[in-house]
Amino acid sequence: MEEPEEGIGGADGMEVAGDVQDREDDGSSSSDSDTELQQQITDLEATLADSPYHYNSHVQLIQLLRQQGDLDGARKARHAMAELFPLAEELWLGWLGDELTLASLPEACMELRQLFEKAVDDYLSVRIWLEFAKFAVDKMSVMPEGMEYPRAIFERGIIACGLHVGQAGVLWDAYREYETAVLTSMQVGGLT
Numbered sequence: 001m002e003e004p005e006e007g008i009g010g011a012d013g014m015e016v017a018g019d020v021q022d023r024e025d026d027g028s029s030s031s032d033s034d035t036e037l038q039q040q041i042t043d044l045e046a047t048l049a050d051s052p053y054h055y056n057s058h059v060q061l062i063q064l065l066r067q068q069g070d071l072d073g074a075r076k077a078r079h080a081m082a083e084l085f086p087l088a089e090e091l092w093l094g095w096l097g098d099e100l101t102l103a104s105l106p107e108a109c110m111e112l113r114q115l116f117e118k119a120v121d122d123y124l125s126v127r128i129w130l131e132f133a134k135f136a137v138d139k140m141s142v143m144p145e146g147m148e149y150p151r152a153i154f155e156r157g158i159i160a161c162g163l164h165v166g167q168a169g170v171l172w173d174a175y176r177e178y179e180t181a182v183l184t185s186m187q188v189g190g191l192t
Helices: 014-050 055-068 071-084 089-102 106-122 126-138 148-161 168-188
Strands: none
Touching (some): 014 055, 126 148
């Protein structure tokens, strides 16, 4: 009496075939999802070509392009939207966050600096000013103004929104921390 051959999927091999089919389905559902995502993007682009002032279509297009991982496409979509509308705080913070991940070269930092300038001109937000100040502190070594660059950004931010009762405290605190760090480094370096 022969015993059935046992393999990975069991005695009759049906589970193995089922597992392979499941894996193939996962791959095809992923490509189906990608195809569906691309179709949604194409549909939104067509909608915006017909009706460029449809705000929600711009927002959805940006979200889908980010979901797809197309940061260049998202950047173009954001620029197109910014030409027509002032962007909301969350849209600016998302855009700036995406660009921050890419800003490693000095040229990219200068472009991001211009984008921050546009953001603070477009929308009054303590959170955007705080992100701008953090960027200025992180990138002061590549800016022509050096240490004065973050100070100028903090001061402009304080003038713009320093009296915001509910949120300005974080901007004031960050500015104080920056100035304390500068003072400490000067004292340690013997520059006082």
